[in-house]
Amino acid sequence: MSKRDYYEVLDVPKDADAKVLKKAFRKLAMQYHPDRNPDDPEAEAKFKEVGEAYEVLSDDQKRAVYDRHGHQGLKGQGYNPGFQDMGDIFSHFGDIFGDIFGGGGGRRGGGRGGPRRGADLEYRMVLDFMEAIHGVDKEIEVPMNNWCGTCEGSGAKAGSEPKTCSTCGGRGEVIQQQMFLRIRTACPNCGGKGKVVSDPCGDCHGRGKKQTTERWTVKVPAGVDTGMQIRDRGKGELGDKEAPRGDLYVSIQVRRHEFFKRDGMDIMCQVPMSYAQACLGGEIKVPTVYGDESVTVPRGTPSGKVFTLAGKGVKGVHGRGQGDQHVQVVVQVPKKMTEEEEELVRQLGQLSDGQVADKEKPLWERWMDKLHGN
Template structure:
């Protein structure tokens, strides 16, 4: 089934201004939003159509590609190669609000002498229908990890040194024999650093990181739906 013309979906002329596009989209999104029309498959389809059309036409680069090549200019597999809903722009609506916050909370070790990738934090945000349709800026309070100011992330008590790891001999890697194959792995005791804490820092219990409270301002885009997520990094 072929896609409808994006201008037709929004009910605007091809030369519509950005403000006209926004007003048309908001009207349709408010009318067909799934929260207002539960179990209405037709409204769900119209809501998704309006969201896709607005995402393309509100972006000058994507709109130019669409005006020149049609849907092929913005579809990921199309001749324009602009990515469309499958490309970079789709992340804005893609999966909004559950997955949140990656490596910026940093810490640990993952390779010899290097940092572990921070664990993702998840946060659920409740929005009113108006906020979901029109967009919203929300403040999120959460706990994250920061470098311990006492040991400066080392994990060892100030004035003491780490000792060479006895498991890997200080190389950060161990070899495990599996039949005819030998597998090299990160040392589980020193986590690839080659040294271990003998006298841990009391403020962070040898972890090198401590908890801190943070507040983050998050801009929720227009047209989000229940279960959508946004990823911040």
């Protein structure tokens, strides 16, 4: 069966931004939602199709691959979009369904009271200017709390089982009578878990969780900038058994560059130009982030003039579009000159307006001369 175009599925234009996508997805998800279409396999198929389209298009990296190479491209890159069952969709887009259907899902995901999905994590990544421009695969280490593998999260030593808490009878909460109020609080004996571990697992000391470090490779697309966030699905903390992992949100910060400055997708820089070049014109070598280019400066170019190198800016982070590089030429005024140079400049000055300081006389003397009409 041939797959439909994702943009067509969501009925959005190719350049739809995140807001438009989310809105379109919400609308269609409401329409085909299983709560509204019980036992309707056609609606279920539509619901899955819409979920898959949104999964890809809402992910910058996958969208870029899809835009360039289509469905085959995604497969080629090892992405396998789509959902086997509805619970998957709920846990992926818990946030969105959470606010459509008034909670029940939310970040905890897993649909309705199912196993809890792992926590989302944030990672701050600092990139060099060029890494952000060209994109980079970054290996990172993310500290996280994960279920203890030894006891599989129960906290009990192998061969023993956690026992039902006798204080709360396994409910995890107790009711306290205070004056006229009955207050529910977490059970002080088991801490709300409903079970107590009498023979704790040596690895996690009965907590059921352990501080671990995961090594992930984050694919940073070309064109990212400070303040952007990459969402890496399934790279957060482990959830309950059968529940998906949380997501990793990678927040980007880009270091400054000593020569280039960035303004969105455009790049700015300043290059020096000699006085002779400004007068007579010539070729100036200009570095770009993609290598050196040469700019032809016409005769009579004033200092501060800006030239634009089209298409030498930053690539769009979604794989579309590219900015320009703006080059400002600045006339260099030499602080030191050879005798010969000085003589030539002096002659030039006298030729053009005659108002050149004499070689020996310092400023105050010239000033005095002027005062006395010399």
